[in-house]
Amino acid sequence: MIDIHCHILPGVDDGAQNAEDSLNMAKAAADEGIETIIATPHHQNGTYINTSKEIRDGVRYLNDLLQASEIPVTILPGQETRINGDMIEQLEQGQLLPLNETSGYIFVELPHDHVPRYTSQLLFDIQVSGYQAIIVHPERNRELMQNPDQLYKFVKDGALTQVTAASVCGKFGKKIQKFTSQLIESNLTHFIASDAHNTTNRGFHLREAYDVIEEEYGIDWTYFFMENTEYLKEGQTVAKDIPVRVKRRKFLGLF
Numbered sequence: 001m002i003d004i005h006c007h008i009l010p011g012v013d014d015g016a017q018n019a020e021d022s023l024n025m026a027k028a029a030a031d032e033g034i035e036t037i038i039a040t041p042h043h044q045n046g047t048y049i050n051t052s053k054e055i056r057d058g059v060r061y062l063n064d065l066l067q068a069s070e071i072p073v074t075i076l077p078g079q080e081t082r083i084n085g086d087m088i089e090q091l092e093q094g095q096l097l098p099l100n101e102t103s104g105y106i107f108v109e110l111p112h113d114h115v116p117r118y119t120s121q122l123l124f125d126i127q128v129s130g131y132q133a134i135i136v137h138p139e140r141n142r143e144l145m146q147n148p149d150q151l152y153k154f155v156k157d158g159a160l161t162q163v164t165a166a167s168v169c170g171k172f173g174k175k176i177q178k179f180t181s182q183l184i185e186s187n188l189t190h191f192i193a194s195d196a197h198n199t200t201n202r203g204f205h206l207r208e209a210y211d212v213i214e215e216e217y218g219i220d221w222t223y224f225f226m227e228n229t230e231y232l233k234e235g236q237t238v239a240k241d242i243p244v245r246v247k248r249r250k251f252l253g254l255f
């Protein structure tokens with residue numbers, strides 16, 4: 001398996017705090033069957049700044065540690081950037097790091113409680129610049145939960161999204177789990193990833209999530225999400241189906 005969203009680099013954000021934490025996370029990932037992890041430290045979120053050079057250096061360091069420790073996991077570079085009005089300029093200047101460097105896919109993190117007014121325009125501008133935006137964990141955004149039509153419009157206009165494995169499994173509560181299911185059923189998400197920060201309260205849960213998806217929707221859905229992570233890693237076009245609006249009746253039933 002490939003995990004495209006993980007905070008495994010040591011000492012750079014609220015994920016692994018040191019090399020020992022990173023190695024423990026890698027061991028846990030290997031136990032789940034994860035062979036490749038894209039390290040995606042927080043960037044420009046008001047607390048952490050992780051430049052593309054620092055991330056590349058951290059990935060090289062961690063891969064050396066993993067090889068020396070004989071842990072069969074490969075780390076690739078990436079970045080989780082909080083949405084901001086300077087992202088196009090940052091892309092042009094090489095400050096933002098696409099997933100696996102050359103894939104052309106860029107993570108965009110929204111604030112947890114709202115969607116900035118310029119989001120639609122920025123997502124469009126990212127496409128015009130030759131990159132593909134992936135909105136991370138939309139199922140945990142309060143405004144999108146209240147108004148899922150916003151996410152429908154973003155996806156309809158070309159954005160991709162990635163939901164968290166723990167959300168699929170209900171680790172963030174029933175409401176988020178239900179909304180995550182609705183996003184899957186409405187073709188409004190394209191990737192499952194761990195967003196793991198540690199081995200305790202923010203673990204991987206990727207295998208469990210794929211098992212849930214297979215049980216709920218069938219093996220074809222599991223392959224859909226798994227294959228998309230491979231396409232992303234290789235910089236290829238990912239699979240997607242025509243999005244539909246989340247049914248308001250079901251959604252309102254959450255509350």
